[in-house]
Amino acid sequence: MRYDFRCEEHGVFEEKQSLEQHTEIFDCPTCGAECKQVILSAPLPNIEAMADAGCPGAFWTSGDRMEKRHTEAGQDHAYWRDNN
Numbered sequence: 756m757r758y759d760f761r762c763e764e765h766g767v768f769e770e771k772q773s774l775e776q777h778t779e780i781f782d783c784p785t786c787g788a789e790c791k792q793v794i795l796s797a798p799l800p801n802i803e804a805m806a807d808a809g810c811p812g813a814f815w816t817s818g819d820r821m822e823k824r825h826t827e828a829g830q831d832h833a834y835w836r837d838n839n
Contacts, residue, residue: 756772760793
């Protein structure tokens with residue numbers, strides 16, 4: 756997963772870490788200062804990784820739910836579905 760950290764001198768930077776190795780403190784790649792993790796946006800599930808990890812219906816289930824919500828909201832764009 757990718758995590759954002761903020762250096763007081765150099766601003767925000769991103770680091771990729773596994774869940775097992777995740778730490779909320781990371782050294783700035785420019786100056787080496789200890790930086791705290793910041794949350795800039797809500798985390799998103801990685802649907803493809805979920806499918807690879809044994810949830811083969813994750814991608815299609817998610818897509819089906821999104822299509823249903825759009826249809827119910829009157830935002831069904833059949834053009835995109837029928838021409839792709």
